[in-house]
Amino acid sequence: MRIKDLKKDWIRNRTVYFLALPVIIYFIIWHYIPMAGIVLAFENYSARGGVTGSEWVGIDNFLNFFSSYYLKRTLLNTIVISVYSMIANFPAPIILALLLNEVENKYFKKVVQTISYMPYFVSTVVICGIIVDFFSYNGALTDVLVNLGLVERRDLMTYKPLFRPIYVISGTWQMVGYGSIIYLAALSGVDQELYEAARIDGAGRWKQTLHITIPSISPTIIIMLILTIGNLLNVAMEKILLLYRPVTYEVSDVIMTFVYRRGLIEGDYGYSTAVQIFNSVINLTLLITANAISRKYSETSLF
């Protein structure tokens, strides 16, 4: 690229560059400056010194976190809750889509689909409000569980063994319908002639599903899997913040809720920024690894 070309480009396109200015400024202020703000992680932040003038402590904040018992607790909770969520939430929409795909009555299909999307449109606060109410001392679902002889009557939101199941299953309930959309779209794109050919070869419905339907949507499944694994430890803290109680912290406190409490409630800026960086590094590593594995074995990848 020569200077002359750049000059010509500037003369011809400068209005475009000016138009892009607000967007560029937005990204500088709210994305790149905060990125520089991670220096906080290496400081003992004080209100007087501010971001630039506080005492430099090197990697002390990281070391503090690694040697505290919070590392084990939050990391373990984050991993366990995400893995449980993935095991429950990843296959569920695929199964739903496959079942819906077998329905021939299109009104029935439409009605089930519409109803199953509904929880997605209800806000997290309301869903958590309903959860808290249903699992309260004489809540509707507490009652069901008591009658089945599974638990003693009590406020189940303060009962440690049930926090994760409640969190995970309510998540499946919320996302299964909406998550199935993408697979239904993939299913509608499967070439119908393949089924004809299979039928002529004598393949039954089960065989057709196994050998045509599932392979046809497997690129979609793989992409979704990479995305899921890449976001594995990005546990939605919104929901945990609403559902956890100090008595259940032991099984519910994840890295991000810890960052939120330590940083915003207790004002320990340096320390919590360090913890969040730790979280981001793990996430990014997971994303890149998942992508690399997938590229190697299935020729499908995000980047």
Added chain:
Amino acid sequence: MKIKDTPSRIVFKVINYILLSLLALICLAPLWHVLMASFSSPTLLVQHTGILLWPLYDADHPLTLGGYYIVVKNNSLIRGYANTIYYVAVGCFCSVMLGSLAAYCMSRRKAIWMKYLILILTFTMFFNGGLIPTYMVNKTLGINNTRWVMIVMGVISVFNIIIIRTAFLSLPESLEESAQLDGAGHITILLKIILPLTKATIAVIALFYSVGKWNEYLTAAIYLTDRNLFPLQIVLREILIAATSPPGMEGDINTILGDEGNAKKLVEYSTIIFATLPILCIYPFIQKYFVKGVMIGSIKG
């Protein structure tokens, strides 16, 4: 050609219909319970256990709209509603405008620097400063605890820019060239030619943004402390999760419904319906745009 079903296929079909009906029921049941409870008699409600199929009432304890009366009478909830509508409307407008502007600039194939800009923006999808540094930036700008912070946070999403840009790039270039020959500037081309032609995509983006903004509470929880600015979801959190009442509500419960312990639950149920009904009425009609949105997103992804 219609092939007769084998017996095993028929069994499968029956099971399939039962399973799917069950699923629909499970999706529906919690909100149905809340709806039925919201005008039941509070005294009976407290004695009742299990999922409600119909509202609870008898000769001595009639159905009541008292819960709803308290809800609509409460200033915090009404102001929350108004604030949410404001944040959604202004935020949606800014989001669509800035998003299309960014997408327009980045769809100018001839501008050399634009492809670097795309990279710079995409980078932020994978790296970000995080909670505290962003908080510090907003604090330095002095927009914490103002309406600005609610509009600004999340107003531009790289993902949306990429989707809008793809839609823009699908338009024939000749269209803009002829407009340019007629002397139209960039803004005119964007507003008068490109946006009308891609309004389906823009509508999808606007809907995703609006539903997300309507339901979101974390930004407000982080940045707002002034009650007058609280969006609906924060007031809901107070009532439903923190089990506290916004100012004036407890007094109303006492004077209108009497026995406080019973009535608090009723008000919670009414609040849920009051806050959720609009979106539940609208979503069946807008869901097809969400289906479309998911598909546009997946093609890009």
